Amino acid sequence: MQEILKKYKTTKPEDVQVWFKAAHTSSFPKDGGACVKYKDLQIAVFNFDRLQKWYACQNLSPEKQEMVLSRGMIGDHNGIPKVACPLHKKTFSLENGENLNGDLEPIATYPVKIEDDFVYIGFSE
C-alpha cells in the first residue's frame, strides 16, 4: 500500500518539466474539486473560486489510501487554503500539503496554471 503513496511527489513551480493539459476550466465545479488522471496518478484539482485560485494535489488520502480528496470540502485554516478528506476529515494545506489537524505525512501538491480557459498541471516528469 505504501508503494502507491511514493508515486506522488510535490512538484515546485521551478521544477516543472511538463505542463499537462487537464481539462477546460468549466469541467471543475466552483469552490469544489474533480479528479484527473496523469500517467498512473490521480490528481485532485480544485477551483477555489472564492480565492480566485486553483490548486492540485494527490487524490489519495494518506491515511487509508483511498482516492477521495477531490471530493473533499475546501475551506480556510487560519488563512491557509485547505481540503478536508471526506472520510475522516483530516485536513491538508493546498499550498504545501501539510496535514493541518494531525501528524500524517504531507500530501503532494502540484502547480496549476490556466491558459485560454484550460487547466494545466505541472509535473517534473
Ligand code: FES
Ligand atoms: S482516509 Fe482520509 S482522513 Fe481518513
